[in-house]
Amino acid sequence: MDASHRSTSVEDGYESLKAAHRISGGLTIADRMEILGTLRSSLLDRAEAYATAVSADFRYRSRHETLLTEISVVVSAIDLAIRKLPKWTRPERIGLTWPFWPAKAQVVRQPRGVAGIIGPSNYPVQLVLLPLVSAISAGCRAIVKPSERTPRTAELLEDHISKTIDPTIVRVFTGDAAVAARIARLPLDMILFTGSHSVGVEIAAAAATNLTPVVLELGGKSPVVVDRSADLNLAVTRIVSGKLLNGGQTCVAPDYVLVPAERMVEFVSLARDAAQKLHPGRETRDYSAILTDGAIARLRSLEADHVIEPLLPWPVSAPRYRPALVINPTLDSVIMREEIFGPLLPVLGYESLDEALRIVRNLPEPLAIYWFGDIGESFEKMAASTASGAISVNDTVVHAAVPQLPFGGVGQSGSGRYHGEAGFRAFSNERTVFVQSRLSLTSLLRPPFGKSADRILQGLLKQRRK
Structure with missing residues (x-):
């Protein structure tokens, strides 16, 4: 990276991208294909370097988790985009009704222009590169801000992208939260932000001054509803696995579980078994650390004064955090009002499905609702009476890695969708052509x-x- 690039201000970087867009317009389909292909091969070349950088930033993160959740997910998204771009970019013919015959119409999807991408720290590679794949697929240029909380990964992203993609197409800026705030105030054509609800509100407010459209991917308390029809052993295995991924630092992690009261004791026993099968030794290399000491202190405060059931029989030392169930916390407790973002999992017993669904409805709309059980009348009742970005049946978290599925929240958990064709459309202007x-x-x-x-x-x- 040359010094002249590092000294470029965010504002100057934006102006250079905007000037290139004014002169050349959006990226051609051939350009998009070439950039995505180059990004794919260069990402694979750096896969181990990213695993090392992320682990250093986290004070320890499983190499396998990084390769699965950061590298593999992005490669799958690139493969889908390259395969589907000819279809996505094809003009869509619109059938007109009388009395507009014999006129013709179509919708042409054009690049919005220059996009801003502001990434978080929990998946610092995936949640920068997936939005970038969507932006490039749509033919946009982009200004990118990785999280300052993962500085080694941010530096690697900056070096990687600057050596892979022309700086008139993508510019990466590292730095603190003030840099992200400056990007949000630019007259961009689109912003995709991933992070906390509180910061998302600030980003949306800053973008509003320029009427910049935003996609906000925020957190939330994603509930698990275990129906009486569920295979409890299967349910607990997949709930615990989803919860402990990345030490619980996943925006779509199960945040609390609603289980039939008569099965609470069985649930706790099965959860211990599941955790110990996932992490069978006290020196397990597959259990990731918590990013900061401040986050560890917050987890301690969240579990204070509650009934705790540890999931592992041996001590877990910092920077890792001991995974545990929190049994029947009160609904007004902090752990039931705030997103947990760690390996603590509240479990609440319910007598009737109506009681369980009232709890879900009284909390802000989540990114996902996880349902374990049959798809029948009870499921339909849950789906009809709640709102969420997604519903996942008989599994947790996995849906967020499927490249064909739109991903996003609703209400407090975010707005807009990306991944796959939804991402292509989010970064595109749907232009009507009437003839x-x-x-x-x-x-x-x-x-x-x-x-x-x-x-x-x-x-x-x-x-x-x-």
Whole structure:
């Protein structure tokens, strides 16, 4: 990285990208394919370097978790985009109704322009590169800000992207939260932010001054509803696995579990078994650390004064945090009001499904609701009476890694969608093209109005009453 690039201000970097867009417009489909292919191969070349950098930033993170959740997920997204771009970019013909015949219309998806991407620390590679894949797929240029809480990974991202993608297409800026705030205030054509709800509100407010559209991927308390029809052993295995991924530092991690009261004791026993199968030794190399000492202190305060059931029989020392169930916390406790973002899992017994669903509805809408059990009347009741970004049945977290599925929240957990075609559309301007024919019925709907206009209007109004 040359010194001139490092000394470039965020504002100057934006202006250079905007100037390139004014001169050349959006990226051609051939350009997008080439950039994505180069990004794919260069990411694979640096996979181990990213695993090392992320682990150092976290004070320890499982190499396998990084390769699975950061590298593999991005490669899958690139492969899908390259395969589907010809279809996604094809103009969409719109069928017109009478009296607009014989006019024609279509929707053409064009690049929005220069996008801003502001990434978080919990998945510092994936949650920068996945939005970038969407932006490039749509033909946008982008200014990218990795998290300052993972500085080694941010430096590697800056070096990687600057050596892989032309600086008139993508610019990466590292630094503290003030840099992200400056990016949010730029007159960008799009911003995708991933992070906390409180910071998301600030980003949206800053973007609003320029009427910049935003996609906000925020956190939330994703509930697990274990129905009485569930295979409890299967459910607990997948709940615990999803919860302990990345030490619980996953935005779609199960945040609390609602289980039939009569099965609470069995749930606790099975959860211990599941955790010990995942992490069978006190020196396990597969259990990731908590990012900061401040986050550890917060987890301690969240579990204070609650009934705790540890999931592992041996001590777990910092910077890792002991995984545990929190049994029947009160609904007004902090652990039930705030996103946990760690390996603590509240478990609440319920007597009726209505009682369980009231708890879900009284908390902000989550990124995901996890349902374990049959797809029947009870499931349909849950789906109809709640809101979330997604519903995942008989598994946790995995849906967020499926590249074809739109990903995003609702209400307090975010707005907008990306991944796959949804990401391509989020970074695209849907431009309507209407082509009028030489002869058209609508030409008869101009003054001076006569009998032809009366007949057409009569037909239109009659049609509307149907």
